[in-house]
């Protein structure tokens with residue numbers, strides 16, 4: 001009985017301490033929490049908008065100039081691409097492209113151009129644009145998982161009586 005009480009209070013003290021630290025570190029740098037996942041499968045009813053339309057337009061120009069000599073659109077929208085990338089973070093996709101493409105000259109584009117190309121790929125996959133540009137930093141990109149809206153190929157298996165999410 002004594003031991004339990006001791007451990008309980010030690011645990012409580014640790015929890016309180018941790019939340020004070022967490023609270024005080026949340027002051028300025030990150031006003032909004034990053035988006036963690038998207039997709040109807042996660043019980044969300046809207047798809048977060050993680051790139052802007054002008055960014056995708058810029059990405060289309062990058063794609064046409066640097067990628068279409070080897071790639072067709074279906075290389076970044078088709079079943080193989082989706083099987084491989086759905087569920088991965090956008091950082092994995094961005095970093096793979098940045099470090100391996102254009103094949104033979106990897107890393108030769110600016111980080112902005114790589115991010116724009118990823119934005120264009122999101123657009124090609126039917127994801128909506130919004131007001132916030134797709135970032136180029138690993139922390140933000142790692143927090144976004146590549147998922148597809150139900151309308152673009154995956155079945156919407158959401159059921160209003162499902163309670164396990």
Ligand code: HEC
Pocket residue numbers: 062063066067068069070071076081084096097101102103104117
């Ligand atoms: C000179 C030809 C060439 C160019 C130019 C090129 N690619 Fe590729 N790309 C390839 C080849 C070949 C593969 C398959 C390589 C592999 O699977 O290892 C590939 C694979 C990919 C993949 C799939 C990677 C994966 O692991 O699933 C993506 C995405 C991609 N390229 C994007 C791009 C983008 C974006 C550009 C332009 C910035 C680009 N590529 C330019 C030849 C090229």
